[in-house]
Amino acid sequence: xxxxxxxxxxxxxxxxxxxxxxxxxxxxxxxxxxxxxxxxxxxxxxxxxxxxxxxxxxxxxxxxxxxxxxxxxxxxxxxxxxxxxxxxxxxxxxxxxxxxxxxxxxxxxxxxxxxxxxxxxxxxxxxxxxxxxxxxxxxxxxxxxxxxxxxxxxxxxxxxxxxxxxxxxxxxxxxxxxxxxxxxxxxxxxxxxxxxxxxxxxxxxxxxxxxxxxxxxxxxxxxxxxxxxxxxxxxxxxxxxxxxxxxxxxxxxxxxxxxxxxxxxxxxxxxxxxxxxxxxxxxxxxxxxxxxxxxxxxxxxxxxxxxxxxxxxxxxxxxxxxxxxxx
Numbered sequence: 506x507x508x509x510x511x512x513x514x515x516x517x518x519x520x521x522x523x524x525x526x527x528x529x530x531x532x533x534x535x536x537x538x539x540x541x542x543x544x545x546x547x548x549x550x551x552x553x554x555x556x557x558x559x560x561x562x563x564x565x566x567x568x569x570x571x572x573x574x575x576x577x578x579x580x581x582x583x584x585x586x587x588x589x590x591x592x593x594x595x596x597x598x599x600x601x602x603x604x605x606x607x608x609x610x611x612x613x614x615x616x617x618x619x620x621x622x623x624x625x626x627x628x629x630x631x632x633x634x635x636x637x638x639x640x641x642x643x644x645x646x647x648x649x650x651x652x653x654x655x656x657x658x659x660x661x662x663x664x665x666x667x668x669x670x671x672x673x674x675x676x677x678x679x680x681x682x683x684x685x686x687x688x689x690x691x692x693x694x695x696x697x698x699x700x701x702x703x704x705x706x707x708x709x710x711x712x713x714x715x716x717x718x719x720x721x722x723x724x725x726x727x728x729x730x731x732x733x734x735x736x737x738x739x740x741x742x743x744x745x746x747x748x749x750x751x752x753x754x755x756x757x758x759x760x761x762x763x764x765x766x767x768x769x770x771x772x773x774x775x776x777x778x779x780x781x782x783x784x785x786x787x788x789x790x791x792x793x794x795x796x797x798x799x800x801x802x803x804x805x806x807x808x809x810x811x812x813x814x815x816x817x818x819x820x821x822x823x824x825x826x827x828x829x830x831x832x
Contacts, residue, residue: 506530506552507741508571510560510602511578513537515685516616516677518545519730520575520737522832525549527738532567534560535578542687544831561601568609573741576602576615582691583620583647595650600657606669613669614740617655617749619678619726619794620648630797631676633659633749644789655749662747671747673740675733678753678796681816682730683824683832693727694760695767695817699825707776708764715792720779721761724793726753729816735808736801745804753796754810766814770821 507524511517512533524531526549534555537543546554555563557578564571580594599615606613622629623642630637638656643649655674662668681693690697698708710721733752761777768775782790811819824830 506532506570506572508532508534508555508560508564508574510534510557510574510576511616512551513542513545514577514581515545515682515688516680516730516733516737517575517577518684519682519734519832520577521546521551522549523734523738525551532563532571534563540687545684545687548831557598560598561605564605564609571609571611573612573614574602574606575737575741576613579616579647579651581618581647581688583645584690585646588646591646591650592653595647596654596657599654603658603661603669603672604667606672607667610670612671612741614673614675614737615654616651617674617676618648618651619676619751619753619796620645621652621655621676622794623648624791625794628797629751629795631749631751631800633674635659635663644791658749668747671744673747674749675736675752676749676796677733678726678728678751678794680728680730680733680752682820683830684730686830694763695820696825698764698767699771699821702767702771702773703826705773705776707778708767709778709780710760710764711782711790712779713792714782714787718792721764721777722759723790724757724759724795725763725791726755726757726794726796727763727813727816728753728796729811729820731816731819732808732810736806739806739808743805745806748800748804750801750804751796751798752801753794753798754813755796755798756810757793757795758813762813763817766817767821769814770818771826
């Protein structure tokens, strides 16, 4: 079986759903809390549900059954300010799982983030040599915590110290799709705004404060969770070279493009209002992100990514506008 940490979360629950549909046994390690997060798992059979503080003991007891660990659990709030909490979850736990997989000789896939790239001044290449990673300057605590682990991994791999037999760090860009609803303000722009669009209201977009970017022309590499899961499934069985890889489409799109696609999917004419960006956010704002897929394609992943328009149309028709919006 495969252990998926964060398996009740957004990307994790979509992976668990895909594994279940394929008949691959999956165990989930996650917090559920007092939200509807449990609904992300409700449709699919899982082998076990493990509390995070019991994960390593569970792995030791089930070592003979666990074929791989997919580590997607994290404090993913980009506005988080409790550095001790974020580091404990995003760095220390990740190190413990790396060490377990190294000792047990089990492959490990872990989630990094495009937030490690900061404002993009150093580019978006997923080269992971220590000197390449040293140039990146994340803009928030979440991004820094992921970068901290990436750098530790690179040091481990480069020094000849024990590593899992295969390992992959994935820098996810702007992911959207079903089962993200528990994330509150951290949901995608699509999920947050669909209720407004469905009711004929305008979407509010930030004004631009940088020359060369019109209001709403700020760009992100929006990637559907379906594509992320397809890549995860491929890596679960691939024998490609270990390393850190970007996960995005490689084709950034503007927030106006996204808004137009969302209104079209809902059957309404676009309505946009531009609002002031909070002063505290302006120094931390990314005006454009774009996954460099050169290394991923060279590693053998040649599947096309879903377009923004097709991805949003699918999300709206199958989930956001449906009676049951969970996968």
